Amino acid sequence: MSLQRILRVSLEHPTSAVCVAGVETLVDIYGSVPEGTEMFEVYGTPGVDISTSPGVRDQEHADTGRWCFDAGLQIVVVMNSPSNDLNDSHVQISYHSGQEPLAYAVLYLTCVDITLDCDLNCEDRRDSGFVDKRQWVWRSSGYGAVLLELNCDDQDNCDRHVRCLQDLEDMSVMVLWTQGPVALFDDHTLVLHTSSCDTKWARVFHACGDSCPSCPAGGGLSFPTWGAQALDSGPAQGNQQVNAISIDQVLSNENLISYNKFVQSCVDWNWEVLKRELGLTDGDIIDIPQLFKMERRKAVAFFPDLVNMLVLGKHLGIPKPFGPIINGCCCLGEKVRSLLEPLGLQCTFIDDFTLYHKLHGEVHCGNIVRRQTFSFRWWNMVP
Known part of the structure; x- marks a missing residue:
């Protein structure tokens, strides 16, 4: 879509x-x-x-x-x-x-x-007009979606890793067809996007080296459920490589824990300034869970920064944190819901991991909201 x-x-x-x-x-x-x-x-x-x-x-x-x-x-x-x-x-x-x-x-x-096609039968058929994808309907009751075969021939014995050119050739070659002014493509780049939750089902691979084919290839990694989403061509994200980190790994990382204690002291200092200057109390401040790491002598979010949300009245667009799953739910997301939804706010978690988080931004950074101005001109306010 x-x-x-x-x-x-x-x-x-x-x-x-x-x-x-x-x-x-x-x-x-x-x-x-x-x-x-x-x-x-x-x-x-x-x-x-x-x-x-x-x-x-x-x-x-x-x-x-x-x-x-x-x-x-x-x-x-x-x-x-x-x-x-x-x-x-x-x-x-x-x-x-x-x-x-x-x-x-x-x-x-x-x-x-723009048309993204796939030689799904490995017949070296790459003509762009043999299917009309505009009529496709996704999900279990739909029809027309490409089904990528698993890369599990006798030679590689169901090996999930792509180790050689032969593995790549087992897959379905993907071809991007474009038609338009030639000058337009001088400063445009092809980017393929797969949502992070679907990278365990299917991925896009590309061979490296001058002797390798230039076309990317799509391959299935394991059999999906009907919850799997589509692979789209789009203007934003690339193939995500997200390494899972366990709770034990976080708790055993002494450098990470030490640094976050320092960050918390900075947050505490800011709290004191806000309470003193604005007359706030502890009850006016809501603690949102967040971890930080140091990169280039700066604190950056360890996982998508939950505080850097987009506020649209009672609706909150919050970066999806991808936290530990407990009883089928992200414990970080559930904690934020328990803090904010009793206030009459509606929380919607948005996957911005590759779009913004990896570039040290979040949902709020990538959007500009046109808001209704106050009737009172704030610059006329007298303290």
Whole structure:
């Protein structure tokens, strides 16, 4: 499943973006709105399909491409054919007060067609059009998904490790088909993503060395349950290599324990400052479990930093900690739930391990939230 992107346009300069054929893209028309706007009009060049979400029932407005300015209306853009040149299509948004145009915003689009195929029968068949994956339905009642065979021929005797080129050739060669302007691919890189919980079922391997084939290969490692997810091509993550660490290993690591005692002393010092300056008490502070390690003389999160969450009203987007599993549940996640949900907050844990955590960030670092401002201007506050 593709993630739906949001593109923001500007009144000050044109915006350029790349879209994937057949994938819906939301266009944010509210980021730069001239004062006095009553209606807006959207026009797209041939090949650009424009609709609204939710759908507009007013047929007259839908036919003319002009709508009343409503903060709940979203513009959805889809291109179904790849571009011939960079920025060869565009969407123009005009803001109106009555019949008078107030300002214009232009979004230039380059469309690329991307298909990830797999020679699942090892027949050296790599033509991109012999299956239509748009009709596939995932999960146990679905149909069309690729089933990768286990790498367990007689020679390697069910060895789970890829030790030689022959092991790689046992697998299903994967081919990425792209169609679009040649110049677009000069600064774009292929990244394949498998969720961390599915790396025990299937992985993507690539041979190293000048004499090895350049195509990646997909292979099954063990028989999955129907809880296994799909392998997607995407703009973010790579093949995750996560080493499991036991509780005993953590408790026996004297350097880690010593360093976290030092970090806790720093946290305690900050608590005292906050309580003194803001008049807080111990009851105003919630302890969230977290371990740290030292890298380059800095403290970084040992597991995804639970405190570095995204707050959306009563909804919390919290980095998934991948803590020890006790009675079928992550004990760290359950501890956080027990602390925050009694306050009327809803906790949702998000896997950001490769996207942000490994780059020393978390969910909060990778998102910008547009919030409703306070009516009172804080800079006028007198202590």
